[in-house]
Amino acid sequence: xxxxxxxxxxxxIERARASGQLKSNPAAIGIxxxxxxxxxxxxxxxxxxxxxxxxxxxxxxxxxxxxxSELPPEIAEISVAGPGFLNFRMTPAYWxxxxxxxMGEGARYFRPQKWELRPGGGDRVQxxxxxxxxxxxxxxxxxxxxxxxxxxxxxxxxxxxxxxxxYYFNDGGRQMKLLGESVRARYLQDMGIDAxxxxxxxxxxxxxxxxxxxxxxxxDNLAEGENLELFRAAAVEAIFADINRTCDRxxxxxxxxxxxxxxxxxxxxxxVLDALRKQNLSFERDGAVWLRGEPLKxxxxxxxxxxxxDREPTYRTPDIAYHIDxxxxxFDLIIDVFGADHIAEHQEVIAAVxxxxxxxxxxxxxxxxxxxxxxxxxxxxxxxxxxTYVTLDELIDEVGADVVRFFFLFRKSDSQLDFDLELAKKQxxxxxxxxxxxxxxxxxxVFREAEKAGIDFAASGGRANLALLxxxxxxxxxxxxxxxxxxxxxxxxxxxxxxxxxxxxxxGEFHRYYNQPANRIxxxxxxxxxxxxxLAGLIKTAIAAGLDLLGVTAPERM
RNA sequence: GCGCCCGUAGCUCAGCUGGAUAGAGCGCUGCCCUCCGAAGGCAGAGGUCAGGGGUUCGAAUCCCUUCGGGCGCGCCA
Numbered sequence: 070x071x072x073x074x075x076x077x078x079x080x081x082i083e084r085a086r087a088s089g090q091l092k093s094n095p096a097a098i099g100i101x102x103x104x105x106x107x108x109x110x111x112x113x114x115x116x117x118x119x120x121x122x123x124x125x126x127x128x129x130x131x132x133x134x135x136x137x138s139e140l141p142p143e144i145a146e147i148s149v150a151g152p153g154f155l156n157f158r159m160t161p162a163y164w165x166x167x168x169x170x171x172m173g174e175g176a177r178y179f180r181p182q183k184w185e186l187r188p189g190g191g192d193r194v195q196x197x198x199x200x201x202x203x204x205x206x207x208x209x210x211x212x213x214x215x216x217x218x219x220x221x222x223x224x225x226x227x228x229x230x231x232x233x234x235x236y237y238f239n240d241g242g243r244q245m246k247l248l249g250e251s252v253r254a255r256y257l258q259d260m261g262i263d264a265x266x267x268x269x270x271x272x273x274x275x276x277x278x279x280x281x282x283x284x285x286x287x288x289d290n291l292a293e294g295e296n297l298e299l300f301r302a303a304a305v306e307a308i309f310a311d312i313n314r315t316c317d318r319x320x321x322x323x324x325x326x327x328x329x330x331x332x333x334x335x336x337x338x339x340x341v342l343d344a345l346r347k348q349n350l351s352f353e354r355d356g357a358v359w360l361r362g363e364p365l366k367x368x369x370x371x372x373x374x375x376x377x378x379d380r381e382p383t384y385r386t387p388d389i390a391y392h393i394d395x396x397x398x399x400f401d402l403i404i405d406v407f408g409a410d411h412i413a414e415h416q417e418v419i420a421a422v423x424x425x426x427x428x429x430x431x432x433x434x435x436x437x438x439x440x441x442x443x444x445x446x447x448x449x450x451x452x453x454x455x456x457t458y459v460t461l462d463e464l465i466d467e468v469g470a471d472v473v474r475f476f477f478l479f480r481k482s483d484s485q486l487d488f489d490l491e492l493a494k495k496q497x498x499x500x501x502x503x504x505x506x507x508x509x510x511x512x513x514x515v516f517r518e519a520e521k522a523g524i525d526f527a528a529s530g531g532r533a534n535l536a537l538l539x540x541x542x543x544x545x546x547x548x549x550x551x552x553x554x555x556x557x558x559x560x561x562x563x564x565x566x567x568x569x570x571x572x573x574x575x576x577g578e579f580h581r582y583y584n585q586p587a588n589r590i591x592x593x594x595x596x597x598x599x600x601x602x603x604l605a606g607l608i609k610t611a612i613a614a615g616l617d618l619l620g621v622t623a624p625e626r627m
Numbered sequence: 628g629c630g631c632c633c634g635u636a637g638c639u640c641a642g643c644u645g646g647a648u649a650g651a652g653c654g655c656u657g658c659c660c661u662c663c664g665a666a667g668g669c670a671g672a673g674g675u676c677a678g679g680g681g682u683u684c685g686a687a688u689c690c691c692u693u694c695g696g697g698c699g700c701g702c703c704a
Contacts, residue, residue, distance in 0.1 A: 105647070114646060120684060127684065151647040152684070202704065244704065269703095357702055368629055368700070375702040384704050409698050412631050438632065439698070480640075483632060485697065487639070492653085496666065499653055507666055518663045558643055570641055573651075584659090584668040591663050627666070 070167075071100050071554075073143050074111045074157050081138035082115070090133045093122035102551070106544060109148070109156035116153040127153025164543060165535040167550055168607055179552045179614035181228040181560035187431070191401035192230045196222045198406035199316075199323075200237040203308040204248050205273055206460040207315055210408065213440050213486060215461075216477040216620075217565065218406040219321040221435065223618055224560035225402075233400075234322065237391060239329035240305045242381065247271065249301030253291075255280035256300065260289055279307045315462050319470050320620045329387045337390040338382055342373060344425050360385075365420040368413075385414055389421045396427050404563065406435045435563055437482035444490045468493040471621045475502040478565045478619055496627075501573050505612065506624055508576035511583065512609040513625040515590050519602055522591055526602045533603040534596055541582060542604055548578055549611040556618065565619065572615045579608050 075098050082098075085091040095115050103112045116131035123130055131149040138147055145160040171178040186192060198218020201211050219234070226232045239245070251271040257264035259280050266272065283291065283303050291299065316322065332338050342358065345351040350361050356376030362369045373386045395403050407415065415434055423429045442449040442459055449459060465473055472493045479501060480486045498504050519526055538546070552571060559567040582588055590601040613623040 099646095101646080102643075103647080104642090104650090108647070112647085117646075117684065154647070200704095204704090239704075242704085355702080359702095372702045377702080381702085383702065388704095409632065411699085411704085413699055414704085416630080436632080484640075485633075489639080492639090498666065500666095501652075503666065504652090507664085511664055511667085515663055522663085555643075562644080564643095566641085567643070570651085571643095573641095577651080580667055581669085583663085584665090586660095586662060589663065626664090 070111060070143075070159065070163075073141060074100060074113065077138055077141060077144060077147075077157075078113055078115060078134065078155070081134045085133050085137040088137075090137070091119070091123060091130070093119055095119050102554070103154075103156065108150060108154070109146070109158040110547070111157045111159075113155045113157070114153075116149075116155060120153070131155050161536065161543065164547060164550075168535060168546055168603070171550060172603065172607055172610065175610055176614040176617060179556055179611060180618075181224055181556040182553070183229040184557070184561060186230070186401040193233075193400045194222075194225050194230045194402045194404065195233045195235055195395060195398070195400040196225070196404045196406065197235045197237055197395075198222075198404075199321075200407070201312065202239050202244060203305045203312065204244050205271060205308060206275055206462060207312050209442060209459050209461055209464055209488065210440050212319075212461040212464065212473060213437055213477045214406055214408065215316060215321050216319060216474050217435065217437055217482060218404075219319070220474075220478055220565040220619060221404060221406070221563050223620065224556070224563075224565060227618055228557070228560050230402075233324050235325045235327055236323045237327045237329065239384070239387070241330045241333075245301055245305065246297065248276075248304050249297045251276050252280050252283070252300040252304045253295075253297065256283060257292060259284055260292060262292070275308070275311075276304070279304050282307070311462075315460075315465070318462075318465050319474060327391065329391070332387045332390045332394070333382065337394065338387050341386060341390045341393065341421075341425070342382075345373070345421065348424065350421070350424055360417060360421060365417075365424055367417055367420055371417050385417055385421075388414070388418045389425075392418055392422045392429075392432070393425070393427055396422070396429070396431070400431060403432045404435060405432065406437070409436055409438050412436060433563065435482055438485040440477075440486045440488055442488050442490060464488075471506070472500075472502050474620050475505075475569060479569045481564060481566045501569070502621065503627075504580075505572045505576045505616065506622075507627060508579050509609060509612045509616070509623045510625065510627045512579070512605050512612070515605050516602070516609075519591055519598075524591070524595075524598060524602070526599070526606070533599045535600055535603065537597050537600040538604060541588075542601070545578055545582055546604055546607060548575055549608050552611045552615055556615075568615050568619060572612060572619075575608070575612060575615075 078098050082091060082095065086094070095118055099114045099118065101112055101114070103109060116134060117127045119130050120127045128149060131153045134155060135147055135149055140147065143159055143163040144157055146158040148156050150156050183192075186194070196218055199207070199211060199215045201207055207215070222232050222234050247267060247269065248271060250267045254264045254266045254270065255277045259277070283300070342351070345360065350364060351358055351373060352361060353359070357372050358374035359370045360367075360373050362371065371385060372383050375381045375383060405415065419429055419432065461473075467490065476488055476493060477486070492500055496503050498507070516526065552575070555567055555571045559565055590598065590605055592598050616623045
């Protein structure tokens with residue numbers, strides 16, 4: 070549709086220039102979907118943008134373009150409106166053809182349309198998300214990361230890009246040592262030995278579970294000696310299994326798990342440190358190695374390698390090596406999904422990678438704000454170290470995977486997300502998930518009724534006379550078809566919430582239509598019934614396609 | 628103090644990358660099933676787009692500034 074209008078406008082401007090009525094050439098022909106349906110199907114503001122160069126009023130320019138345009142068969146009408154907009158209305162035949170095409174292609178029609186990631190083409194995308202270290206069950210906060218990352222991957226995949234989903238983690242290092250010590254303490258306590266939890270140790274109940282399981286499988290002989298490595302490994306294995314189980318419930322999977330330890334073992338971290346030193350971007354102080362903040366335009370210096378006998382790198386050093394590794398794997402787009410608390414660290418990493426001469430232009434950071442849980446209007450306090458947080462599993466248990474996914478995708482990532490448990494559990498219209506799913510279930514029910522009435526929609530579908538549909542019905546059809554450009558815009562902006570909001574609107578429009586007695590889909594007029602079933606099928610397909618992309622089920626009945 | 632994000636209806640939030648009369652849900656008020664799913668719909672009230680400057684044909688959107696809130700500023704990740 071856009072293409073048709075742009076080429077129509079382009080031709081008109083060309084002719085107007087040839088005849089001397091216009092002298093300038095617009096930098097771009099802007100096209101938009103008007104908010105108000107009275108303004109047609111597509112609008113363009115070219116006349117407004119040309120006003121300055123032409124020295125004429127926008128309306129006058131719009132008139133010139135209008136007169137000079139030759140309408141293709143798909144465009145019914147072109148008009149000048151408001152301050153100088155050019156509004157286009159497509160012919161019913163055009164819309165009917167789109168409807169037939171959408172029904173023919175099904176969900177495929179609604180997939181985001183592929184665009185160029187880079188000037189030279191290229192379609193390799195990497196999405197790194199979740200990346201929670203295996204120190205405990207994933208929390209509600211991680212949930213937003215997981216669902217956001219997975220859905221962005223889904224959108225890009227649907228658009229036809231080659232997507233790698235990656236989970237970056239660290240199972241060595243300091244926190245892991247602490248984890249092992251915590252399990253050991255619980256193990257001994259389980260045997261009745263008075264062993265204190267290390268200071269800052271992990272207090273969660275899951276540590277006790279792991280200790281008990283270890284005791285069940287290995288008996289009491291681990292009490293002799295330290296065995297810290299064994300405790301740590303057992304904990305990591307159990308926790309990772311747990312994380313993967315939780316992800317499965319949300320239909321989230323990864324193609325690759327990338328271990329920070331491999332970067333250290335392979336010498337890549339050392340290479341980074343050497344390169345930084347060589348370029349005088351690092352220095353030693355207090356026995357530690359620091360990243361120089363000033364030349365990188367960072368607010369302060371940051372530690373790369375800790376002091377002490379172990380010379381352990383901090384988190385950011387391997388992360389620099391990791392990002393260089395990503396760039397070297399020549400992805401055309403690299404997406405990092407992380408919470409607002411990691412912004413500073415990410416800036417340091419990118420600045421260092423850039424300073425080392427790597428092109429960071431393919432990296433896009435998706436930063437999401439925090440999640441708060443509300444129950445009956447009261448905020449639930451969450452602390453990870455104490456066992457007061459709510460795990461993602463518990464959240465799924467309480468409200469279900471569909472609701473968890475939809476709620477996390479019902480805010481733009483820049484906004485803080487208030488997860489209202491009461492609302493989430495309600496199977497009522499004020500709960501957006503159920504509102505949308507209900508529309509799908511209702512539509513499914515219509516087709517069940519049609520079958521009962523002996524109407525074989527599949528056989529007659531291709532012959533539906535769409536000209537029988539009224540204006541309200543065509544508006545509903547156009548709205549359904551609009552899912553496609555919305556999908557594309559959402560994928561391109563990496564903003565899945567646009568799809569959620571669109572689905573809510575589409576569902577609302579359908580409910581409104583459905584509730585009017587005059588709009589009974591199955592009626593006595595066979596031709597009209599078939600046409601309306603065609604429309605119902607279109608809406609149903611659109612809703613299902615949208616929900617599917619969000620990883621939410623589209624139920625046939627509820 | 629510095630960096631990032633946010634401030635839109637009583638509440639929770641959209642606003643399609645600068646467009647036409649700023650929207651939705653909840654809540655409030657009053658209505659609608661002889662009817663394919665009332666798990667639904669209709670109507671009404673409700674706004675200084677935090678305040679102030681600027682940019683231009685045009686600003687909730689871009690820039691500056693003030694105020695208010697969140698997050699970070701660790702040899703944790």
